[in-house]
Amino acid sequence: MRPLPKVRPGEIKALDFDEIIDVRSPAEFIEDYIPGALNLPVLSDSERAQVGTVYNTASPFEARRLGAGLVSANIACHLSGDLSGKDKDFRPLIYCWRGGERSTALATVLSAVGWQPHLLDGGYKAYRTFVRQSLVSVLEGAPPFRVIAGLTGSGKTWLLKQLDQLGVQVIDLEAIAGHRGSALGQEPCQNQPTQKRFENLLFERLSGLDLTKPIYVESESSRIGCLQIPDRLWSQMKAAPVIEISVPRQARTNYLLNTYPHFTDNSGLLLERLEPIRRLQSKELFAQWEDFITREDYVSFVDSILEHHYDPAYRRSRKKTYMQAQAELGMDGITTADLDGVARDIIKLEPSASTGCEAVN
Secondary structure (H helix, E strand, C coil): CCCEECCCHHHHHCCCCCEEEEEEHHHHHHHHCCCEEECCCCCCCHHHHHHHHHHHHHHHHHHHHHHHHHHHHHHHHHHHHCCCCCCCCEEEECCCCCCHHHHHHHHHHHHHCCCCEEEEEEEEHHHHHHHHHHHHHHHHHCCEEEEECCCCCHHHHHHHHHHHHHCCCECCCHHHEEEEECCCCCCCCCCCCCCCHHHHHHHHHHHHCCCCCCCECCCCCCCCCCCEHHHHHHHHHHHHHHEEEEEHHHHHHHHHHCEEEEECCHHHHHHHHHHHCCCCCHHHHHHHHEEEEEEEEHHHHHHHHHHHHHHHHHHHHHHHCCCCEEEEEECCCCCCCCCCCHHHHHHHHCCCCCCCCCCCC
């Protein structure tokens, strides 16, 4: 049998494989994986633990014998399952943790079938090193970031979506992080990705952009939920031109009530998520918030928490974190028409042959 061909992490996209197969256990896969990969584990989580126990308590030989049987049975299941419909020209990339026995086992069987499997040289570990180094390299090139800033509830995330629809490059860090970036920002029924996964998704997004053209991001703190924005990106965001969006508090209150229905539908969840804020406010004010929520007076609650917590916190953070605004744009409300108008005004701030407008710099 001919040697199995190996691929370096930086070659994956260019080689356009029919499938990327991750043979690691489900627990390893959940932590992070190559974008688009299919998890076909050759050992389950419990089987992997079982083999490790035998290795440590009996002998490496007994562990290999046990593992071989388990791996063979799992590969047989994959051949009759996910791989059963593949044609004779099937050309997958296969990887495990370090490009060792697990990926080689599946690739050897697929090669014997007549398919054209390739191995990822160094496995996921090499891919992770590639992403980490590439992310640093991309950011060292100082892509032209632009920061959309504004008080909580100003529709910044929606504005990014509007810019994206108009063909402008954006990175929605909160969407990648699975969190809206505040004490109440955890998405319902959704866990945040791991830090590794967050960085890999961020690199994937950056690698698909033209790094010579403006890239718009929302103003954030250095952490989004439990995830840390990579230091180099954070430094560039703080040094980037800022466009400040101004919206009346009443409009922001209405917007937030429409955006966070899971709280108005579940007062218990809202009170639970408020607990970390309790120590930051007076007992009297927090008791008033609890009273608003108990009486389902959510308009008064949101207006008050904006006035007394979010707006002061934003102003303090804004002053010490980001540059002075290079442009200030206002909206009376947060509707599709309002956002479209502001998005087009933002685009006009950039130099272009078509508009000849003054640049934000």
